[in-house]
Amino acid sequence: MSYSESPFDHLETAHTEPIGDTPPAGLFIKTFGVGPLRCNCTIVGDPVSKQAIVVDPGGDADKILDVLSAEGFTVNRIIHTHAHFDHFMASGEMHDKTGAPLCLHKADQPLWANLETQCGMYGLPYKPVPAPHHWLDDEEELAVGQSTGQALFTPGHTPGSMSFWFKEAGLLLAGDTLFQGAIGRTDLWGGDYPTIERSIRQRLYTLDESTRVVAGHGPGTTIGHEMRHNQFVRA
Ligand SMILES: [Zn+2]
Numbered sequence: 659m660s661y662s663e664s665p666f667d668h669l670e671t672a673h674t675e676p677i678g679d680t681p682p683a684g685l686f687i688k689t690f691g692v693g694p695l696r697c698n699c700t701i702v703g704d705p706v707s708k709q710a711i712v713v714d715p716g717g718d719a720d721k722i723l724d725v726l727s728a729e730g731f732t733v734n735r736i737i738h739t740h741a742h743f744d745h746f747m748a749s750g751e752m753h754d755k756t757g758a759p760l761c762l763h764k765a766d767q768p769l770w771a772n773l774e775t776q777c778g779m780y781g782l783p784y785k786p787v788p789a790p791h792h793w794l795d796d797e798e799e800l801a802v803g804q805s806t807g808q809a810l811f812t813p814g815h816t817p818g819s820m821s822f823w824f825k826e827a828g829l830l831l832a833g834d835t836l837f838q839g840a841i842g843r844t845d846l847w848g849g850d851y852p853t854i855e856r857s858i859r860q861r862l863y864t865l866d867e868s869t870r871v872v873a874g875h876g877p878g879t880t881i882g883h884e885m886r887h888n889q890f891v892r893a
């Protein structure tokens with residue numbers, strides 16, 4: 659049985675190499691596919707204070723830790739766009755190794771509580787993940803050294819899906835809410851199509867069109883490109 663987070667399986671597997679090394683606005687930003695479903699993990703770091711946030715450690719903890727240690731970063735938060743297992747498979751190990759708190763929107767608590775079941779459904783080993791240490795709020799600030807991002811509540815793919823917006827860097831980490839040419843599936847537990855459509859229209863398509871988007875899987879895109887060309891939700 660194969661598992662797909664997006665409507666297009668090929669998006670999940672096409673990108674096994676790093677998809678973005680983009681250093682805008684003074685922030686270190688590195689995105690690379692991790693884990694069996696090639697979830698895009700992103701490290702957002704401040705080269706001055708050496709603080710970093712890890713987003714969606716969906717596997718390959720060693721790979722993530724290697725990048726962090728190469729840059730000399732200390733992790734101050736491990737944040738999750740949502741609680742599907744493919745975004746969480748290295749979260750327990752990352753917490754153990756860095757001591758950084760795991761953060762998630764509370765509406766995905768039931769999915770977090772069922773991570774072991776989710777892994778079991780796909781025949782993948784479950785590595786225990788402690789309970790999230792902090793529940794993220796809509797519009798909560800995400801400080802990385804001198805820079806600040808913002809958590810945006812964008813439910814629909816799951817009840818607690820969030821996107822993470824770094825305005826000065828012109829970057830959105832959209833998780834499985836928005837993909838290049840597609841949107842997240844809503845046929846999984848707690849998914850809802852009208853809700854994801856509203857999230858995309860009201861919270862994402864209102865951002866600057868030049869905002870670069872890192873999707874939960876597969877290649878990146880921009881807000882403007884999706885507003886005009888997305889197969890499911892256009893502005
Ligand atoms: Zn996913």
Ligand SMILES: [Zn+2]
Pocket residue numbers: 663740742815834
């Ligand atoms: Zn997902």
